[in-house]
Amino acid sequence: MPPLLRGSYRRVVLALARRVVLGAGPRWSAGGSSCARDSPLGAEELRGELDRFGGVSVRLGRLDALDRLDPVAFQRALQAAVQKWRSEGRVAVWLHIPILQSRFIAPAASLGFCFHHTESDSSMLSLWLGDGPSRLPGYATHQVGVAGAVFDENTRKILVVQDRNKLKNMWKFPGGLSEPGEDIGDTAVREVFEETGIKSEFRSLLSIRQQHTHPGAFGKSDMYIICRLKPYSFTINFCQRECLKCEWMNLSDLVKTKNTTPITSRVARLLLYGYKEGFDKIDLTMEELPAVYTGLFYKLYHKKLPDNYKTMTGMD
Numbered sequence: 001m002p003p004l005l006r007g008s009y010r011r012v013v014l015a016l017a018r019r020v021v022l023g024a025g026p027r028w029s030a031g032g033s034s035c036a037r038d039s040p041l042g043a044e045e046l047r048g049e050l051d052r053f054g055g056v057s058v059r060l061g062r063l064d065a066l067d068r069l070d071p072v073a074f075q076r077a078l079q080a081a082v083q084k085w086r087s088e089g090r091v092a093v094w095l096h097i098p099i100l101q102s103r104f105i106a107p108a109a110s111l112g113f114c115f116h117h118t119e120s121d122s123s124m125l126s127l128w129l130g131d132g133p134s135r136l137p138g139y140a141t142h143q144v145g146v147a148g149a150v151f152d153e154n155t156r157k158i159l160v161v162q163d164r165n166k167l168k169n170m171w172k173f174p175g176g177l178s179e180p181g182e183d184i185g186d187t188a189v190r191e192v193f194e195e196t197g198i199k200s201e202f203r204s205l206l207s208i209r210q211q212h213t214h215p216g217a218f219g220k221s222d223m224y225i226i227c228r229l230k231p232y233s234f235t236i237n238f239c240q241r242e243c244l245k246c247e248w249m250n251l252s253d254l255v256k257t258k259n260t261t262p263i264t265s266r267v268a269r270l271l272l273y274g275y276k277e278g279f280d281k282i283d284l285t286m287e288e289l290p291a292v293y294t295g296l297f298y299k300l301y302h303k304k305l306p307d308n309y310k311t312m313t314g315m316d
């Protein structure tokens with residue numbers, strides 16, 4: 001027996017290998033005694049929860065003994081567990097590993113596990129056990145950036161910035177990346193305030209750009225959304241760290257200038273059209289609706305739907 005599999009480790013490993021179970025299982029005990037020596041780590045078995053697709057989810061952070069379990073012992077236990085889950089017809093295994101237990105990543109990888117995703121304090125590995133190629137869904141594919149086109153209808157001026165740290169200095173709308181759980185409109189309002197000092201409120205969504213293998217998105221795709229915002233403060237106090245310049249520019253000048261990005265120019269023209277013909281021509285408005293399955297709420301963006309169409313039941 002390898003030296004690593006001595007004493008309490010040995011008991012842990014044997015228990016893991018023998019009795020990997022799903023659901024609530026008995027605690028480890030090497031000899032039936034409940035004294036501290038026989039169950040020295042007070043640990044539970046490597047066990048998983050069954051998900052609705054027939055996969056098993058194991059959270060290593062819940063296993064008390066893990067701090068004193070070495071990678072070799074873990075690999076054996078996991079191998080035995082995978083064998084058992086396979087024989088039970090489980091389709092996949094999800095392995096959640098806290099960052100401080102990262103020494104278990106390599107042993108899991110040697111059994112075929114791959115990274116599914118990582119968070120700041122943990123990683124999630126997965127192993128497909130079902131027939132054919134994996135049907136597990138991938139993780140995040142896009143980052144979401146949001147800009148605010150803050151248009152003052154009274155003066156026909158629009159708020160524009162030039163970013164610092166850019167190879168070319170071009171006029172654009174202030175904006176930045178959405179934070180986890182943040183509504184699109186809230187990102188626009190927050191970023192505009194952080195970058196320019198201007199306070200504003202969300203009016204509508206104007207455009208969505210999708211760009212793949214975006215250099216600023218760590219190789220992922222970029223979703224860049226521009227919102228129409230209405231200002232309610234007008235004194236610029238721009239962030240020197242992020243911006244080189246910031247000003248209220250005549251919308252017609254932004255439409256004309258060459259010193260801007262194609263998307264900014266296009267949205268400036270869209271705003272001009274909306275200003276002249278009515279913003280309902282260009283606005284995707286937002287409404288909050290209840291989600292059927294989760295009981296949560298979501299934001300839905302679309303062209304304005306007349307109230308009678310919201311409740312109509314037939315074609316007449």
Ligand SMILES: NC(=O)C1=CN([C@@H]2O[C@H](COP(=O)(O)OP(=O)(O)OC[C@H]3O[C@@H](n4cnc5c(N)ncnc54)[C@H](O)[C@@H]3O)[C@@H](O)[C@H]2O)C=CC1
Pocket residue numbers: 143144145146164165172173175176177191216222223224225241242261263264
């Ligand atoms: N076509 C356009 O007009 C432009 C569109 N965008 C879009 O805007 C969104 C991102 O907005 P941003 O204003 O760039 O983000 P942001 O406003 O959230 O953050 C920009 C700041 O983050 C920091 N930062 C970013 N990457 C960094 C790194 N690797 N190391 C250290 N600091 C770093 C810098 O301080 C930088 O000034 C994306 O969706 C992008 O596609 C951005 C620029 C131009």
Ligand SMILES: [Mg+2]
Pocket residue numbers: 174175176177195242
């Ligand atoms: Mg920015």
